[in-house]
Amino acid sequence: MRALVWNGVNDLAVETVPDAAIVNPRDVVVQVSLSSTCGSDLHFIDGYLPGMLPGDVFGHEFMGRVVEVGPGVTRVRVDDRVVVPSFIACGNCWYCDRELYSLCDTTNPHAAAQQPVLGYPSGGIYGYTQPFGGYGGSHAEFIRVPFGDVNCFTVPPEVDDLSALFVSDAVPTGYMGADFCDISPGDTVAVFGAGAVGLMAAASARLLGAERVIVVDRLPERLELARTRVGAETLDYSEVDSVQEFLRETTGGRGPDAVIEAVGMEGHGTGVQNLVDRAKQAVRLETDRATPLREAVLAVRKAGTVAVLGVYGLTDSFPTGVVLNKGLTIRSAQQHGQRYVPRLLNHLASGELETSFLATHPMSLEDSVRGYDVFKHKTDGCLRAVFTPAPVVATGR
Numbered sequence: 001m002r003a004l005v006w007n008g009v010n011d012l013a014v015e016t017v018p019d020a021a022i023v024n025p026r027d028v029v030v031q032v033s034l035s036s037t038c039g040s041d042l043h044f045i046d047g048y049l050p051g052m053l054p055g056d057v058f059g060h061e062f063m064g065r066v067v068e069v070g071p072g073v074t075r076v077r078v079d080d081r082v083v084v085p086s087f088i089a090c091g092n093c094w095y096c097d098r099e100l101y102s103l104c105d106t107t108n109p110h111a112a113a114q115q116p117v118l119g120y121p122s123g124g125i126y127g128y129t130q131p132f133g134g135y136g137g138s139h140a141e142f143i144r145v146p147f148g149d150v151n152c153f154t155v156p157p158e159v160d161d162l163s164a165l166f167v168s169d170a171v172p173t174g175y176m177g178a179d180f181c182d183i184s185p186g187d188t189v190a191v192f193g194a195g196a197v198g199l200m201a202a203a204s205a206r207l208l209g210a211e212r213v214i215v216v217d218r219l220p221e222r223l224e225l226a227r228t229r230v231g232a233e234t235l236d237y238s239e240v241d242s243v244q245e246f247l248r249e250t251t252g253g254r255g256p257d258a259v260i261e262a263v264g265m266e267g268h269g270t271g272v273q274n275l276v277d278r279a280k281q282a283v284r285l286e287t288d289r290a291t292p293l294r295e296a297v298l299a300v301r302k303a304g305t306v307a308v309l310g311v312y313g314l315t316d317s318f319p320t321g322v323v324l325n326k327g328l329t330i331r332s333a334q335q336h337g338q339r340y341v342p343r344l345l346n347h348l349a350s351g352e353l354e355t356s357f358l359a360t361h362p363m364s365l366e367d368s369v370r371g372y373d374v375f376k377h378k379t380d381g382c383l384r385a386v387f388t389p390a391p392v393v394a395t396g397r
């Protein structure tokens with residue numbers, strides 16, 4: 001099959017690789033209809049996140065059609081049109097029982113590689129380095145989905161492929177961030193970052209009842225989407241001296257009730273601290289530029305919540321004392337998609353949620369190296385490049 005592979009830092013290629021196949025009785029093979037870029041891929045493409053091997057197929061946000069089921073699969077059937085969360089769950093361990101699916105204790109065969117860094121390993125993820133399981137990714141014609149009955153969600157006929165695609169990764173990540181904020185009527189939620197995850201966090205905060213949602217970014221086309229597609233207020237941080245000051249003033253001096261940080265370690269920022277971070281990052285003393293995280297901790301009101309969705313490595317200069325003295329709650333996780341996918345598909349089917357506008361750059365899998373270039377440099381208003389490995393199949397609509 002054809003697939004996009006990582007051959008080294010900033011060295012990607014579309015190659016022919018062995019077909020995805022059933023390995024365990026509960027596996028399913030999905031023919032990938034749509035597969036999307038994700039900002040977290042840039043961490044290993046740029047070399048900040050180790051653990052990719054040359055030839056690894058990557059990509060973890062996808063949907064498609066089931067073409068083969070193992071003998072232990074009971075619910076999923078061949079020809080089902082499904083969306084699959086990016087983290088792999090077993091559905092049966094201590095963490096899965098508590099709906100903490102991305103922390104699954106069963107699905108990471110390379111747990112020993114992760115344990116020294118994290119203390120305890122995370123669950124496996126498709127196409128996202130050897131320490132995260134070494135699974136084949138979705139930028140391919142076919143993908144193996146372990147524990148198919150737990151991880152494949154049938155897409156209702158009212159929801160088209162493109163809308164369903166983002167329920168794999170960007171939407172549940174954003175929704176989980178909003179869920180973490182325990183939103184009450186009247187709340188103001190600020191969202192740092194207007195990429196796909198940030199926009200979906202903002203849309204979710206509205207769905208969950210926030211009175212005001214303020215999206216902070218610097219790219220005009222993204223801020224426009226936040227206003228027109230999500231109905232959020234926006235702030236271009238390059239136009240103000242202090243994001244914290246702006247948020248304080250617009251909330252009557254108290255600050256937002258919650259801040260969702262959806263930028264991560266490749267975030268741009270302004271000010272001296274950012275320059276320090278960049279210098280440290282350049283000499284690899286610090287792998288992150290944690291400016292958005294620090295800003296979030298400073299900007300949120302006392303006793304507020306900061307939901308951290310951006311991917312960071314090991315960060316110094318984290319304002320631990322501020323967290324204590326302001327009485328903050330910090331919540332974070334890789335997405336527990338299996339908890340949220342059914343309700344998100346319902347929101348899509350009823351028209352309460354719109355996602356397809358995230359797919360700014362659809363293209364063939366053969367074009368995917370260019371797709372990552374456009375995505376990485378955010379040129380031409382790119383939010384997500386979406387690849388179409390399989391010929392488009394009828395959706396029943």
Ligand SMILES: [Zn+2]
Nearest residue numbers: 038039040169
């Ligand atoms: Zn992702």
Ligand SMILES: [Zn+2]
Nearest residue numbers: 090093096104
């Ligand atoms: Zn599990």
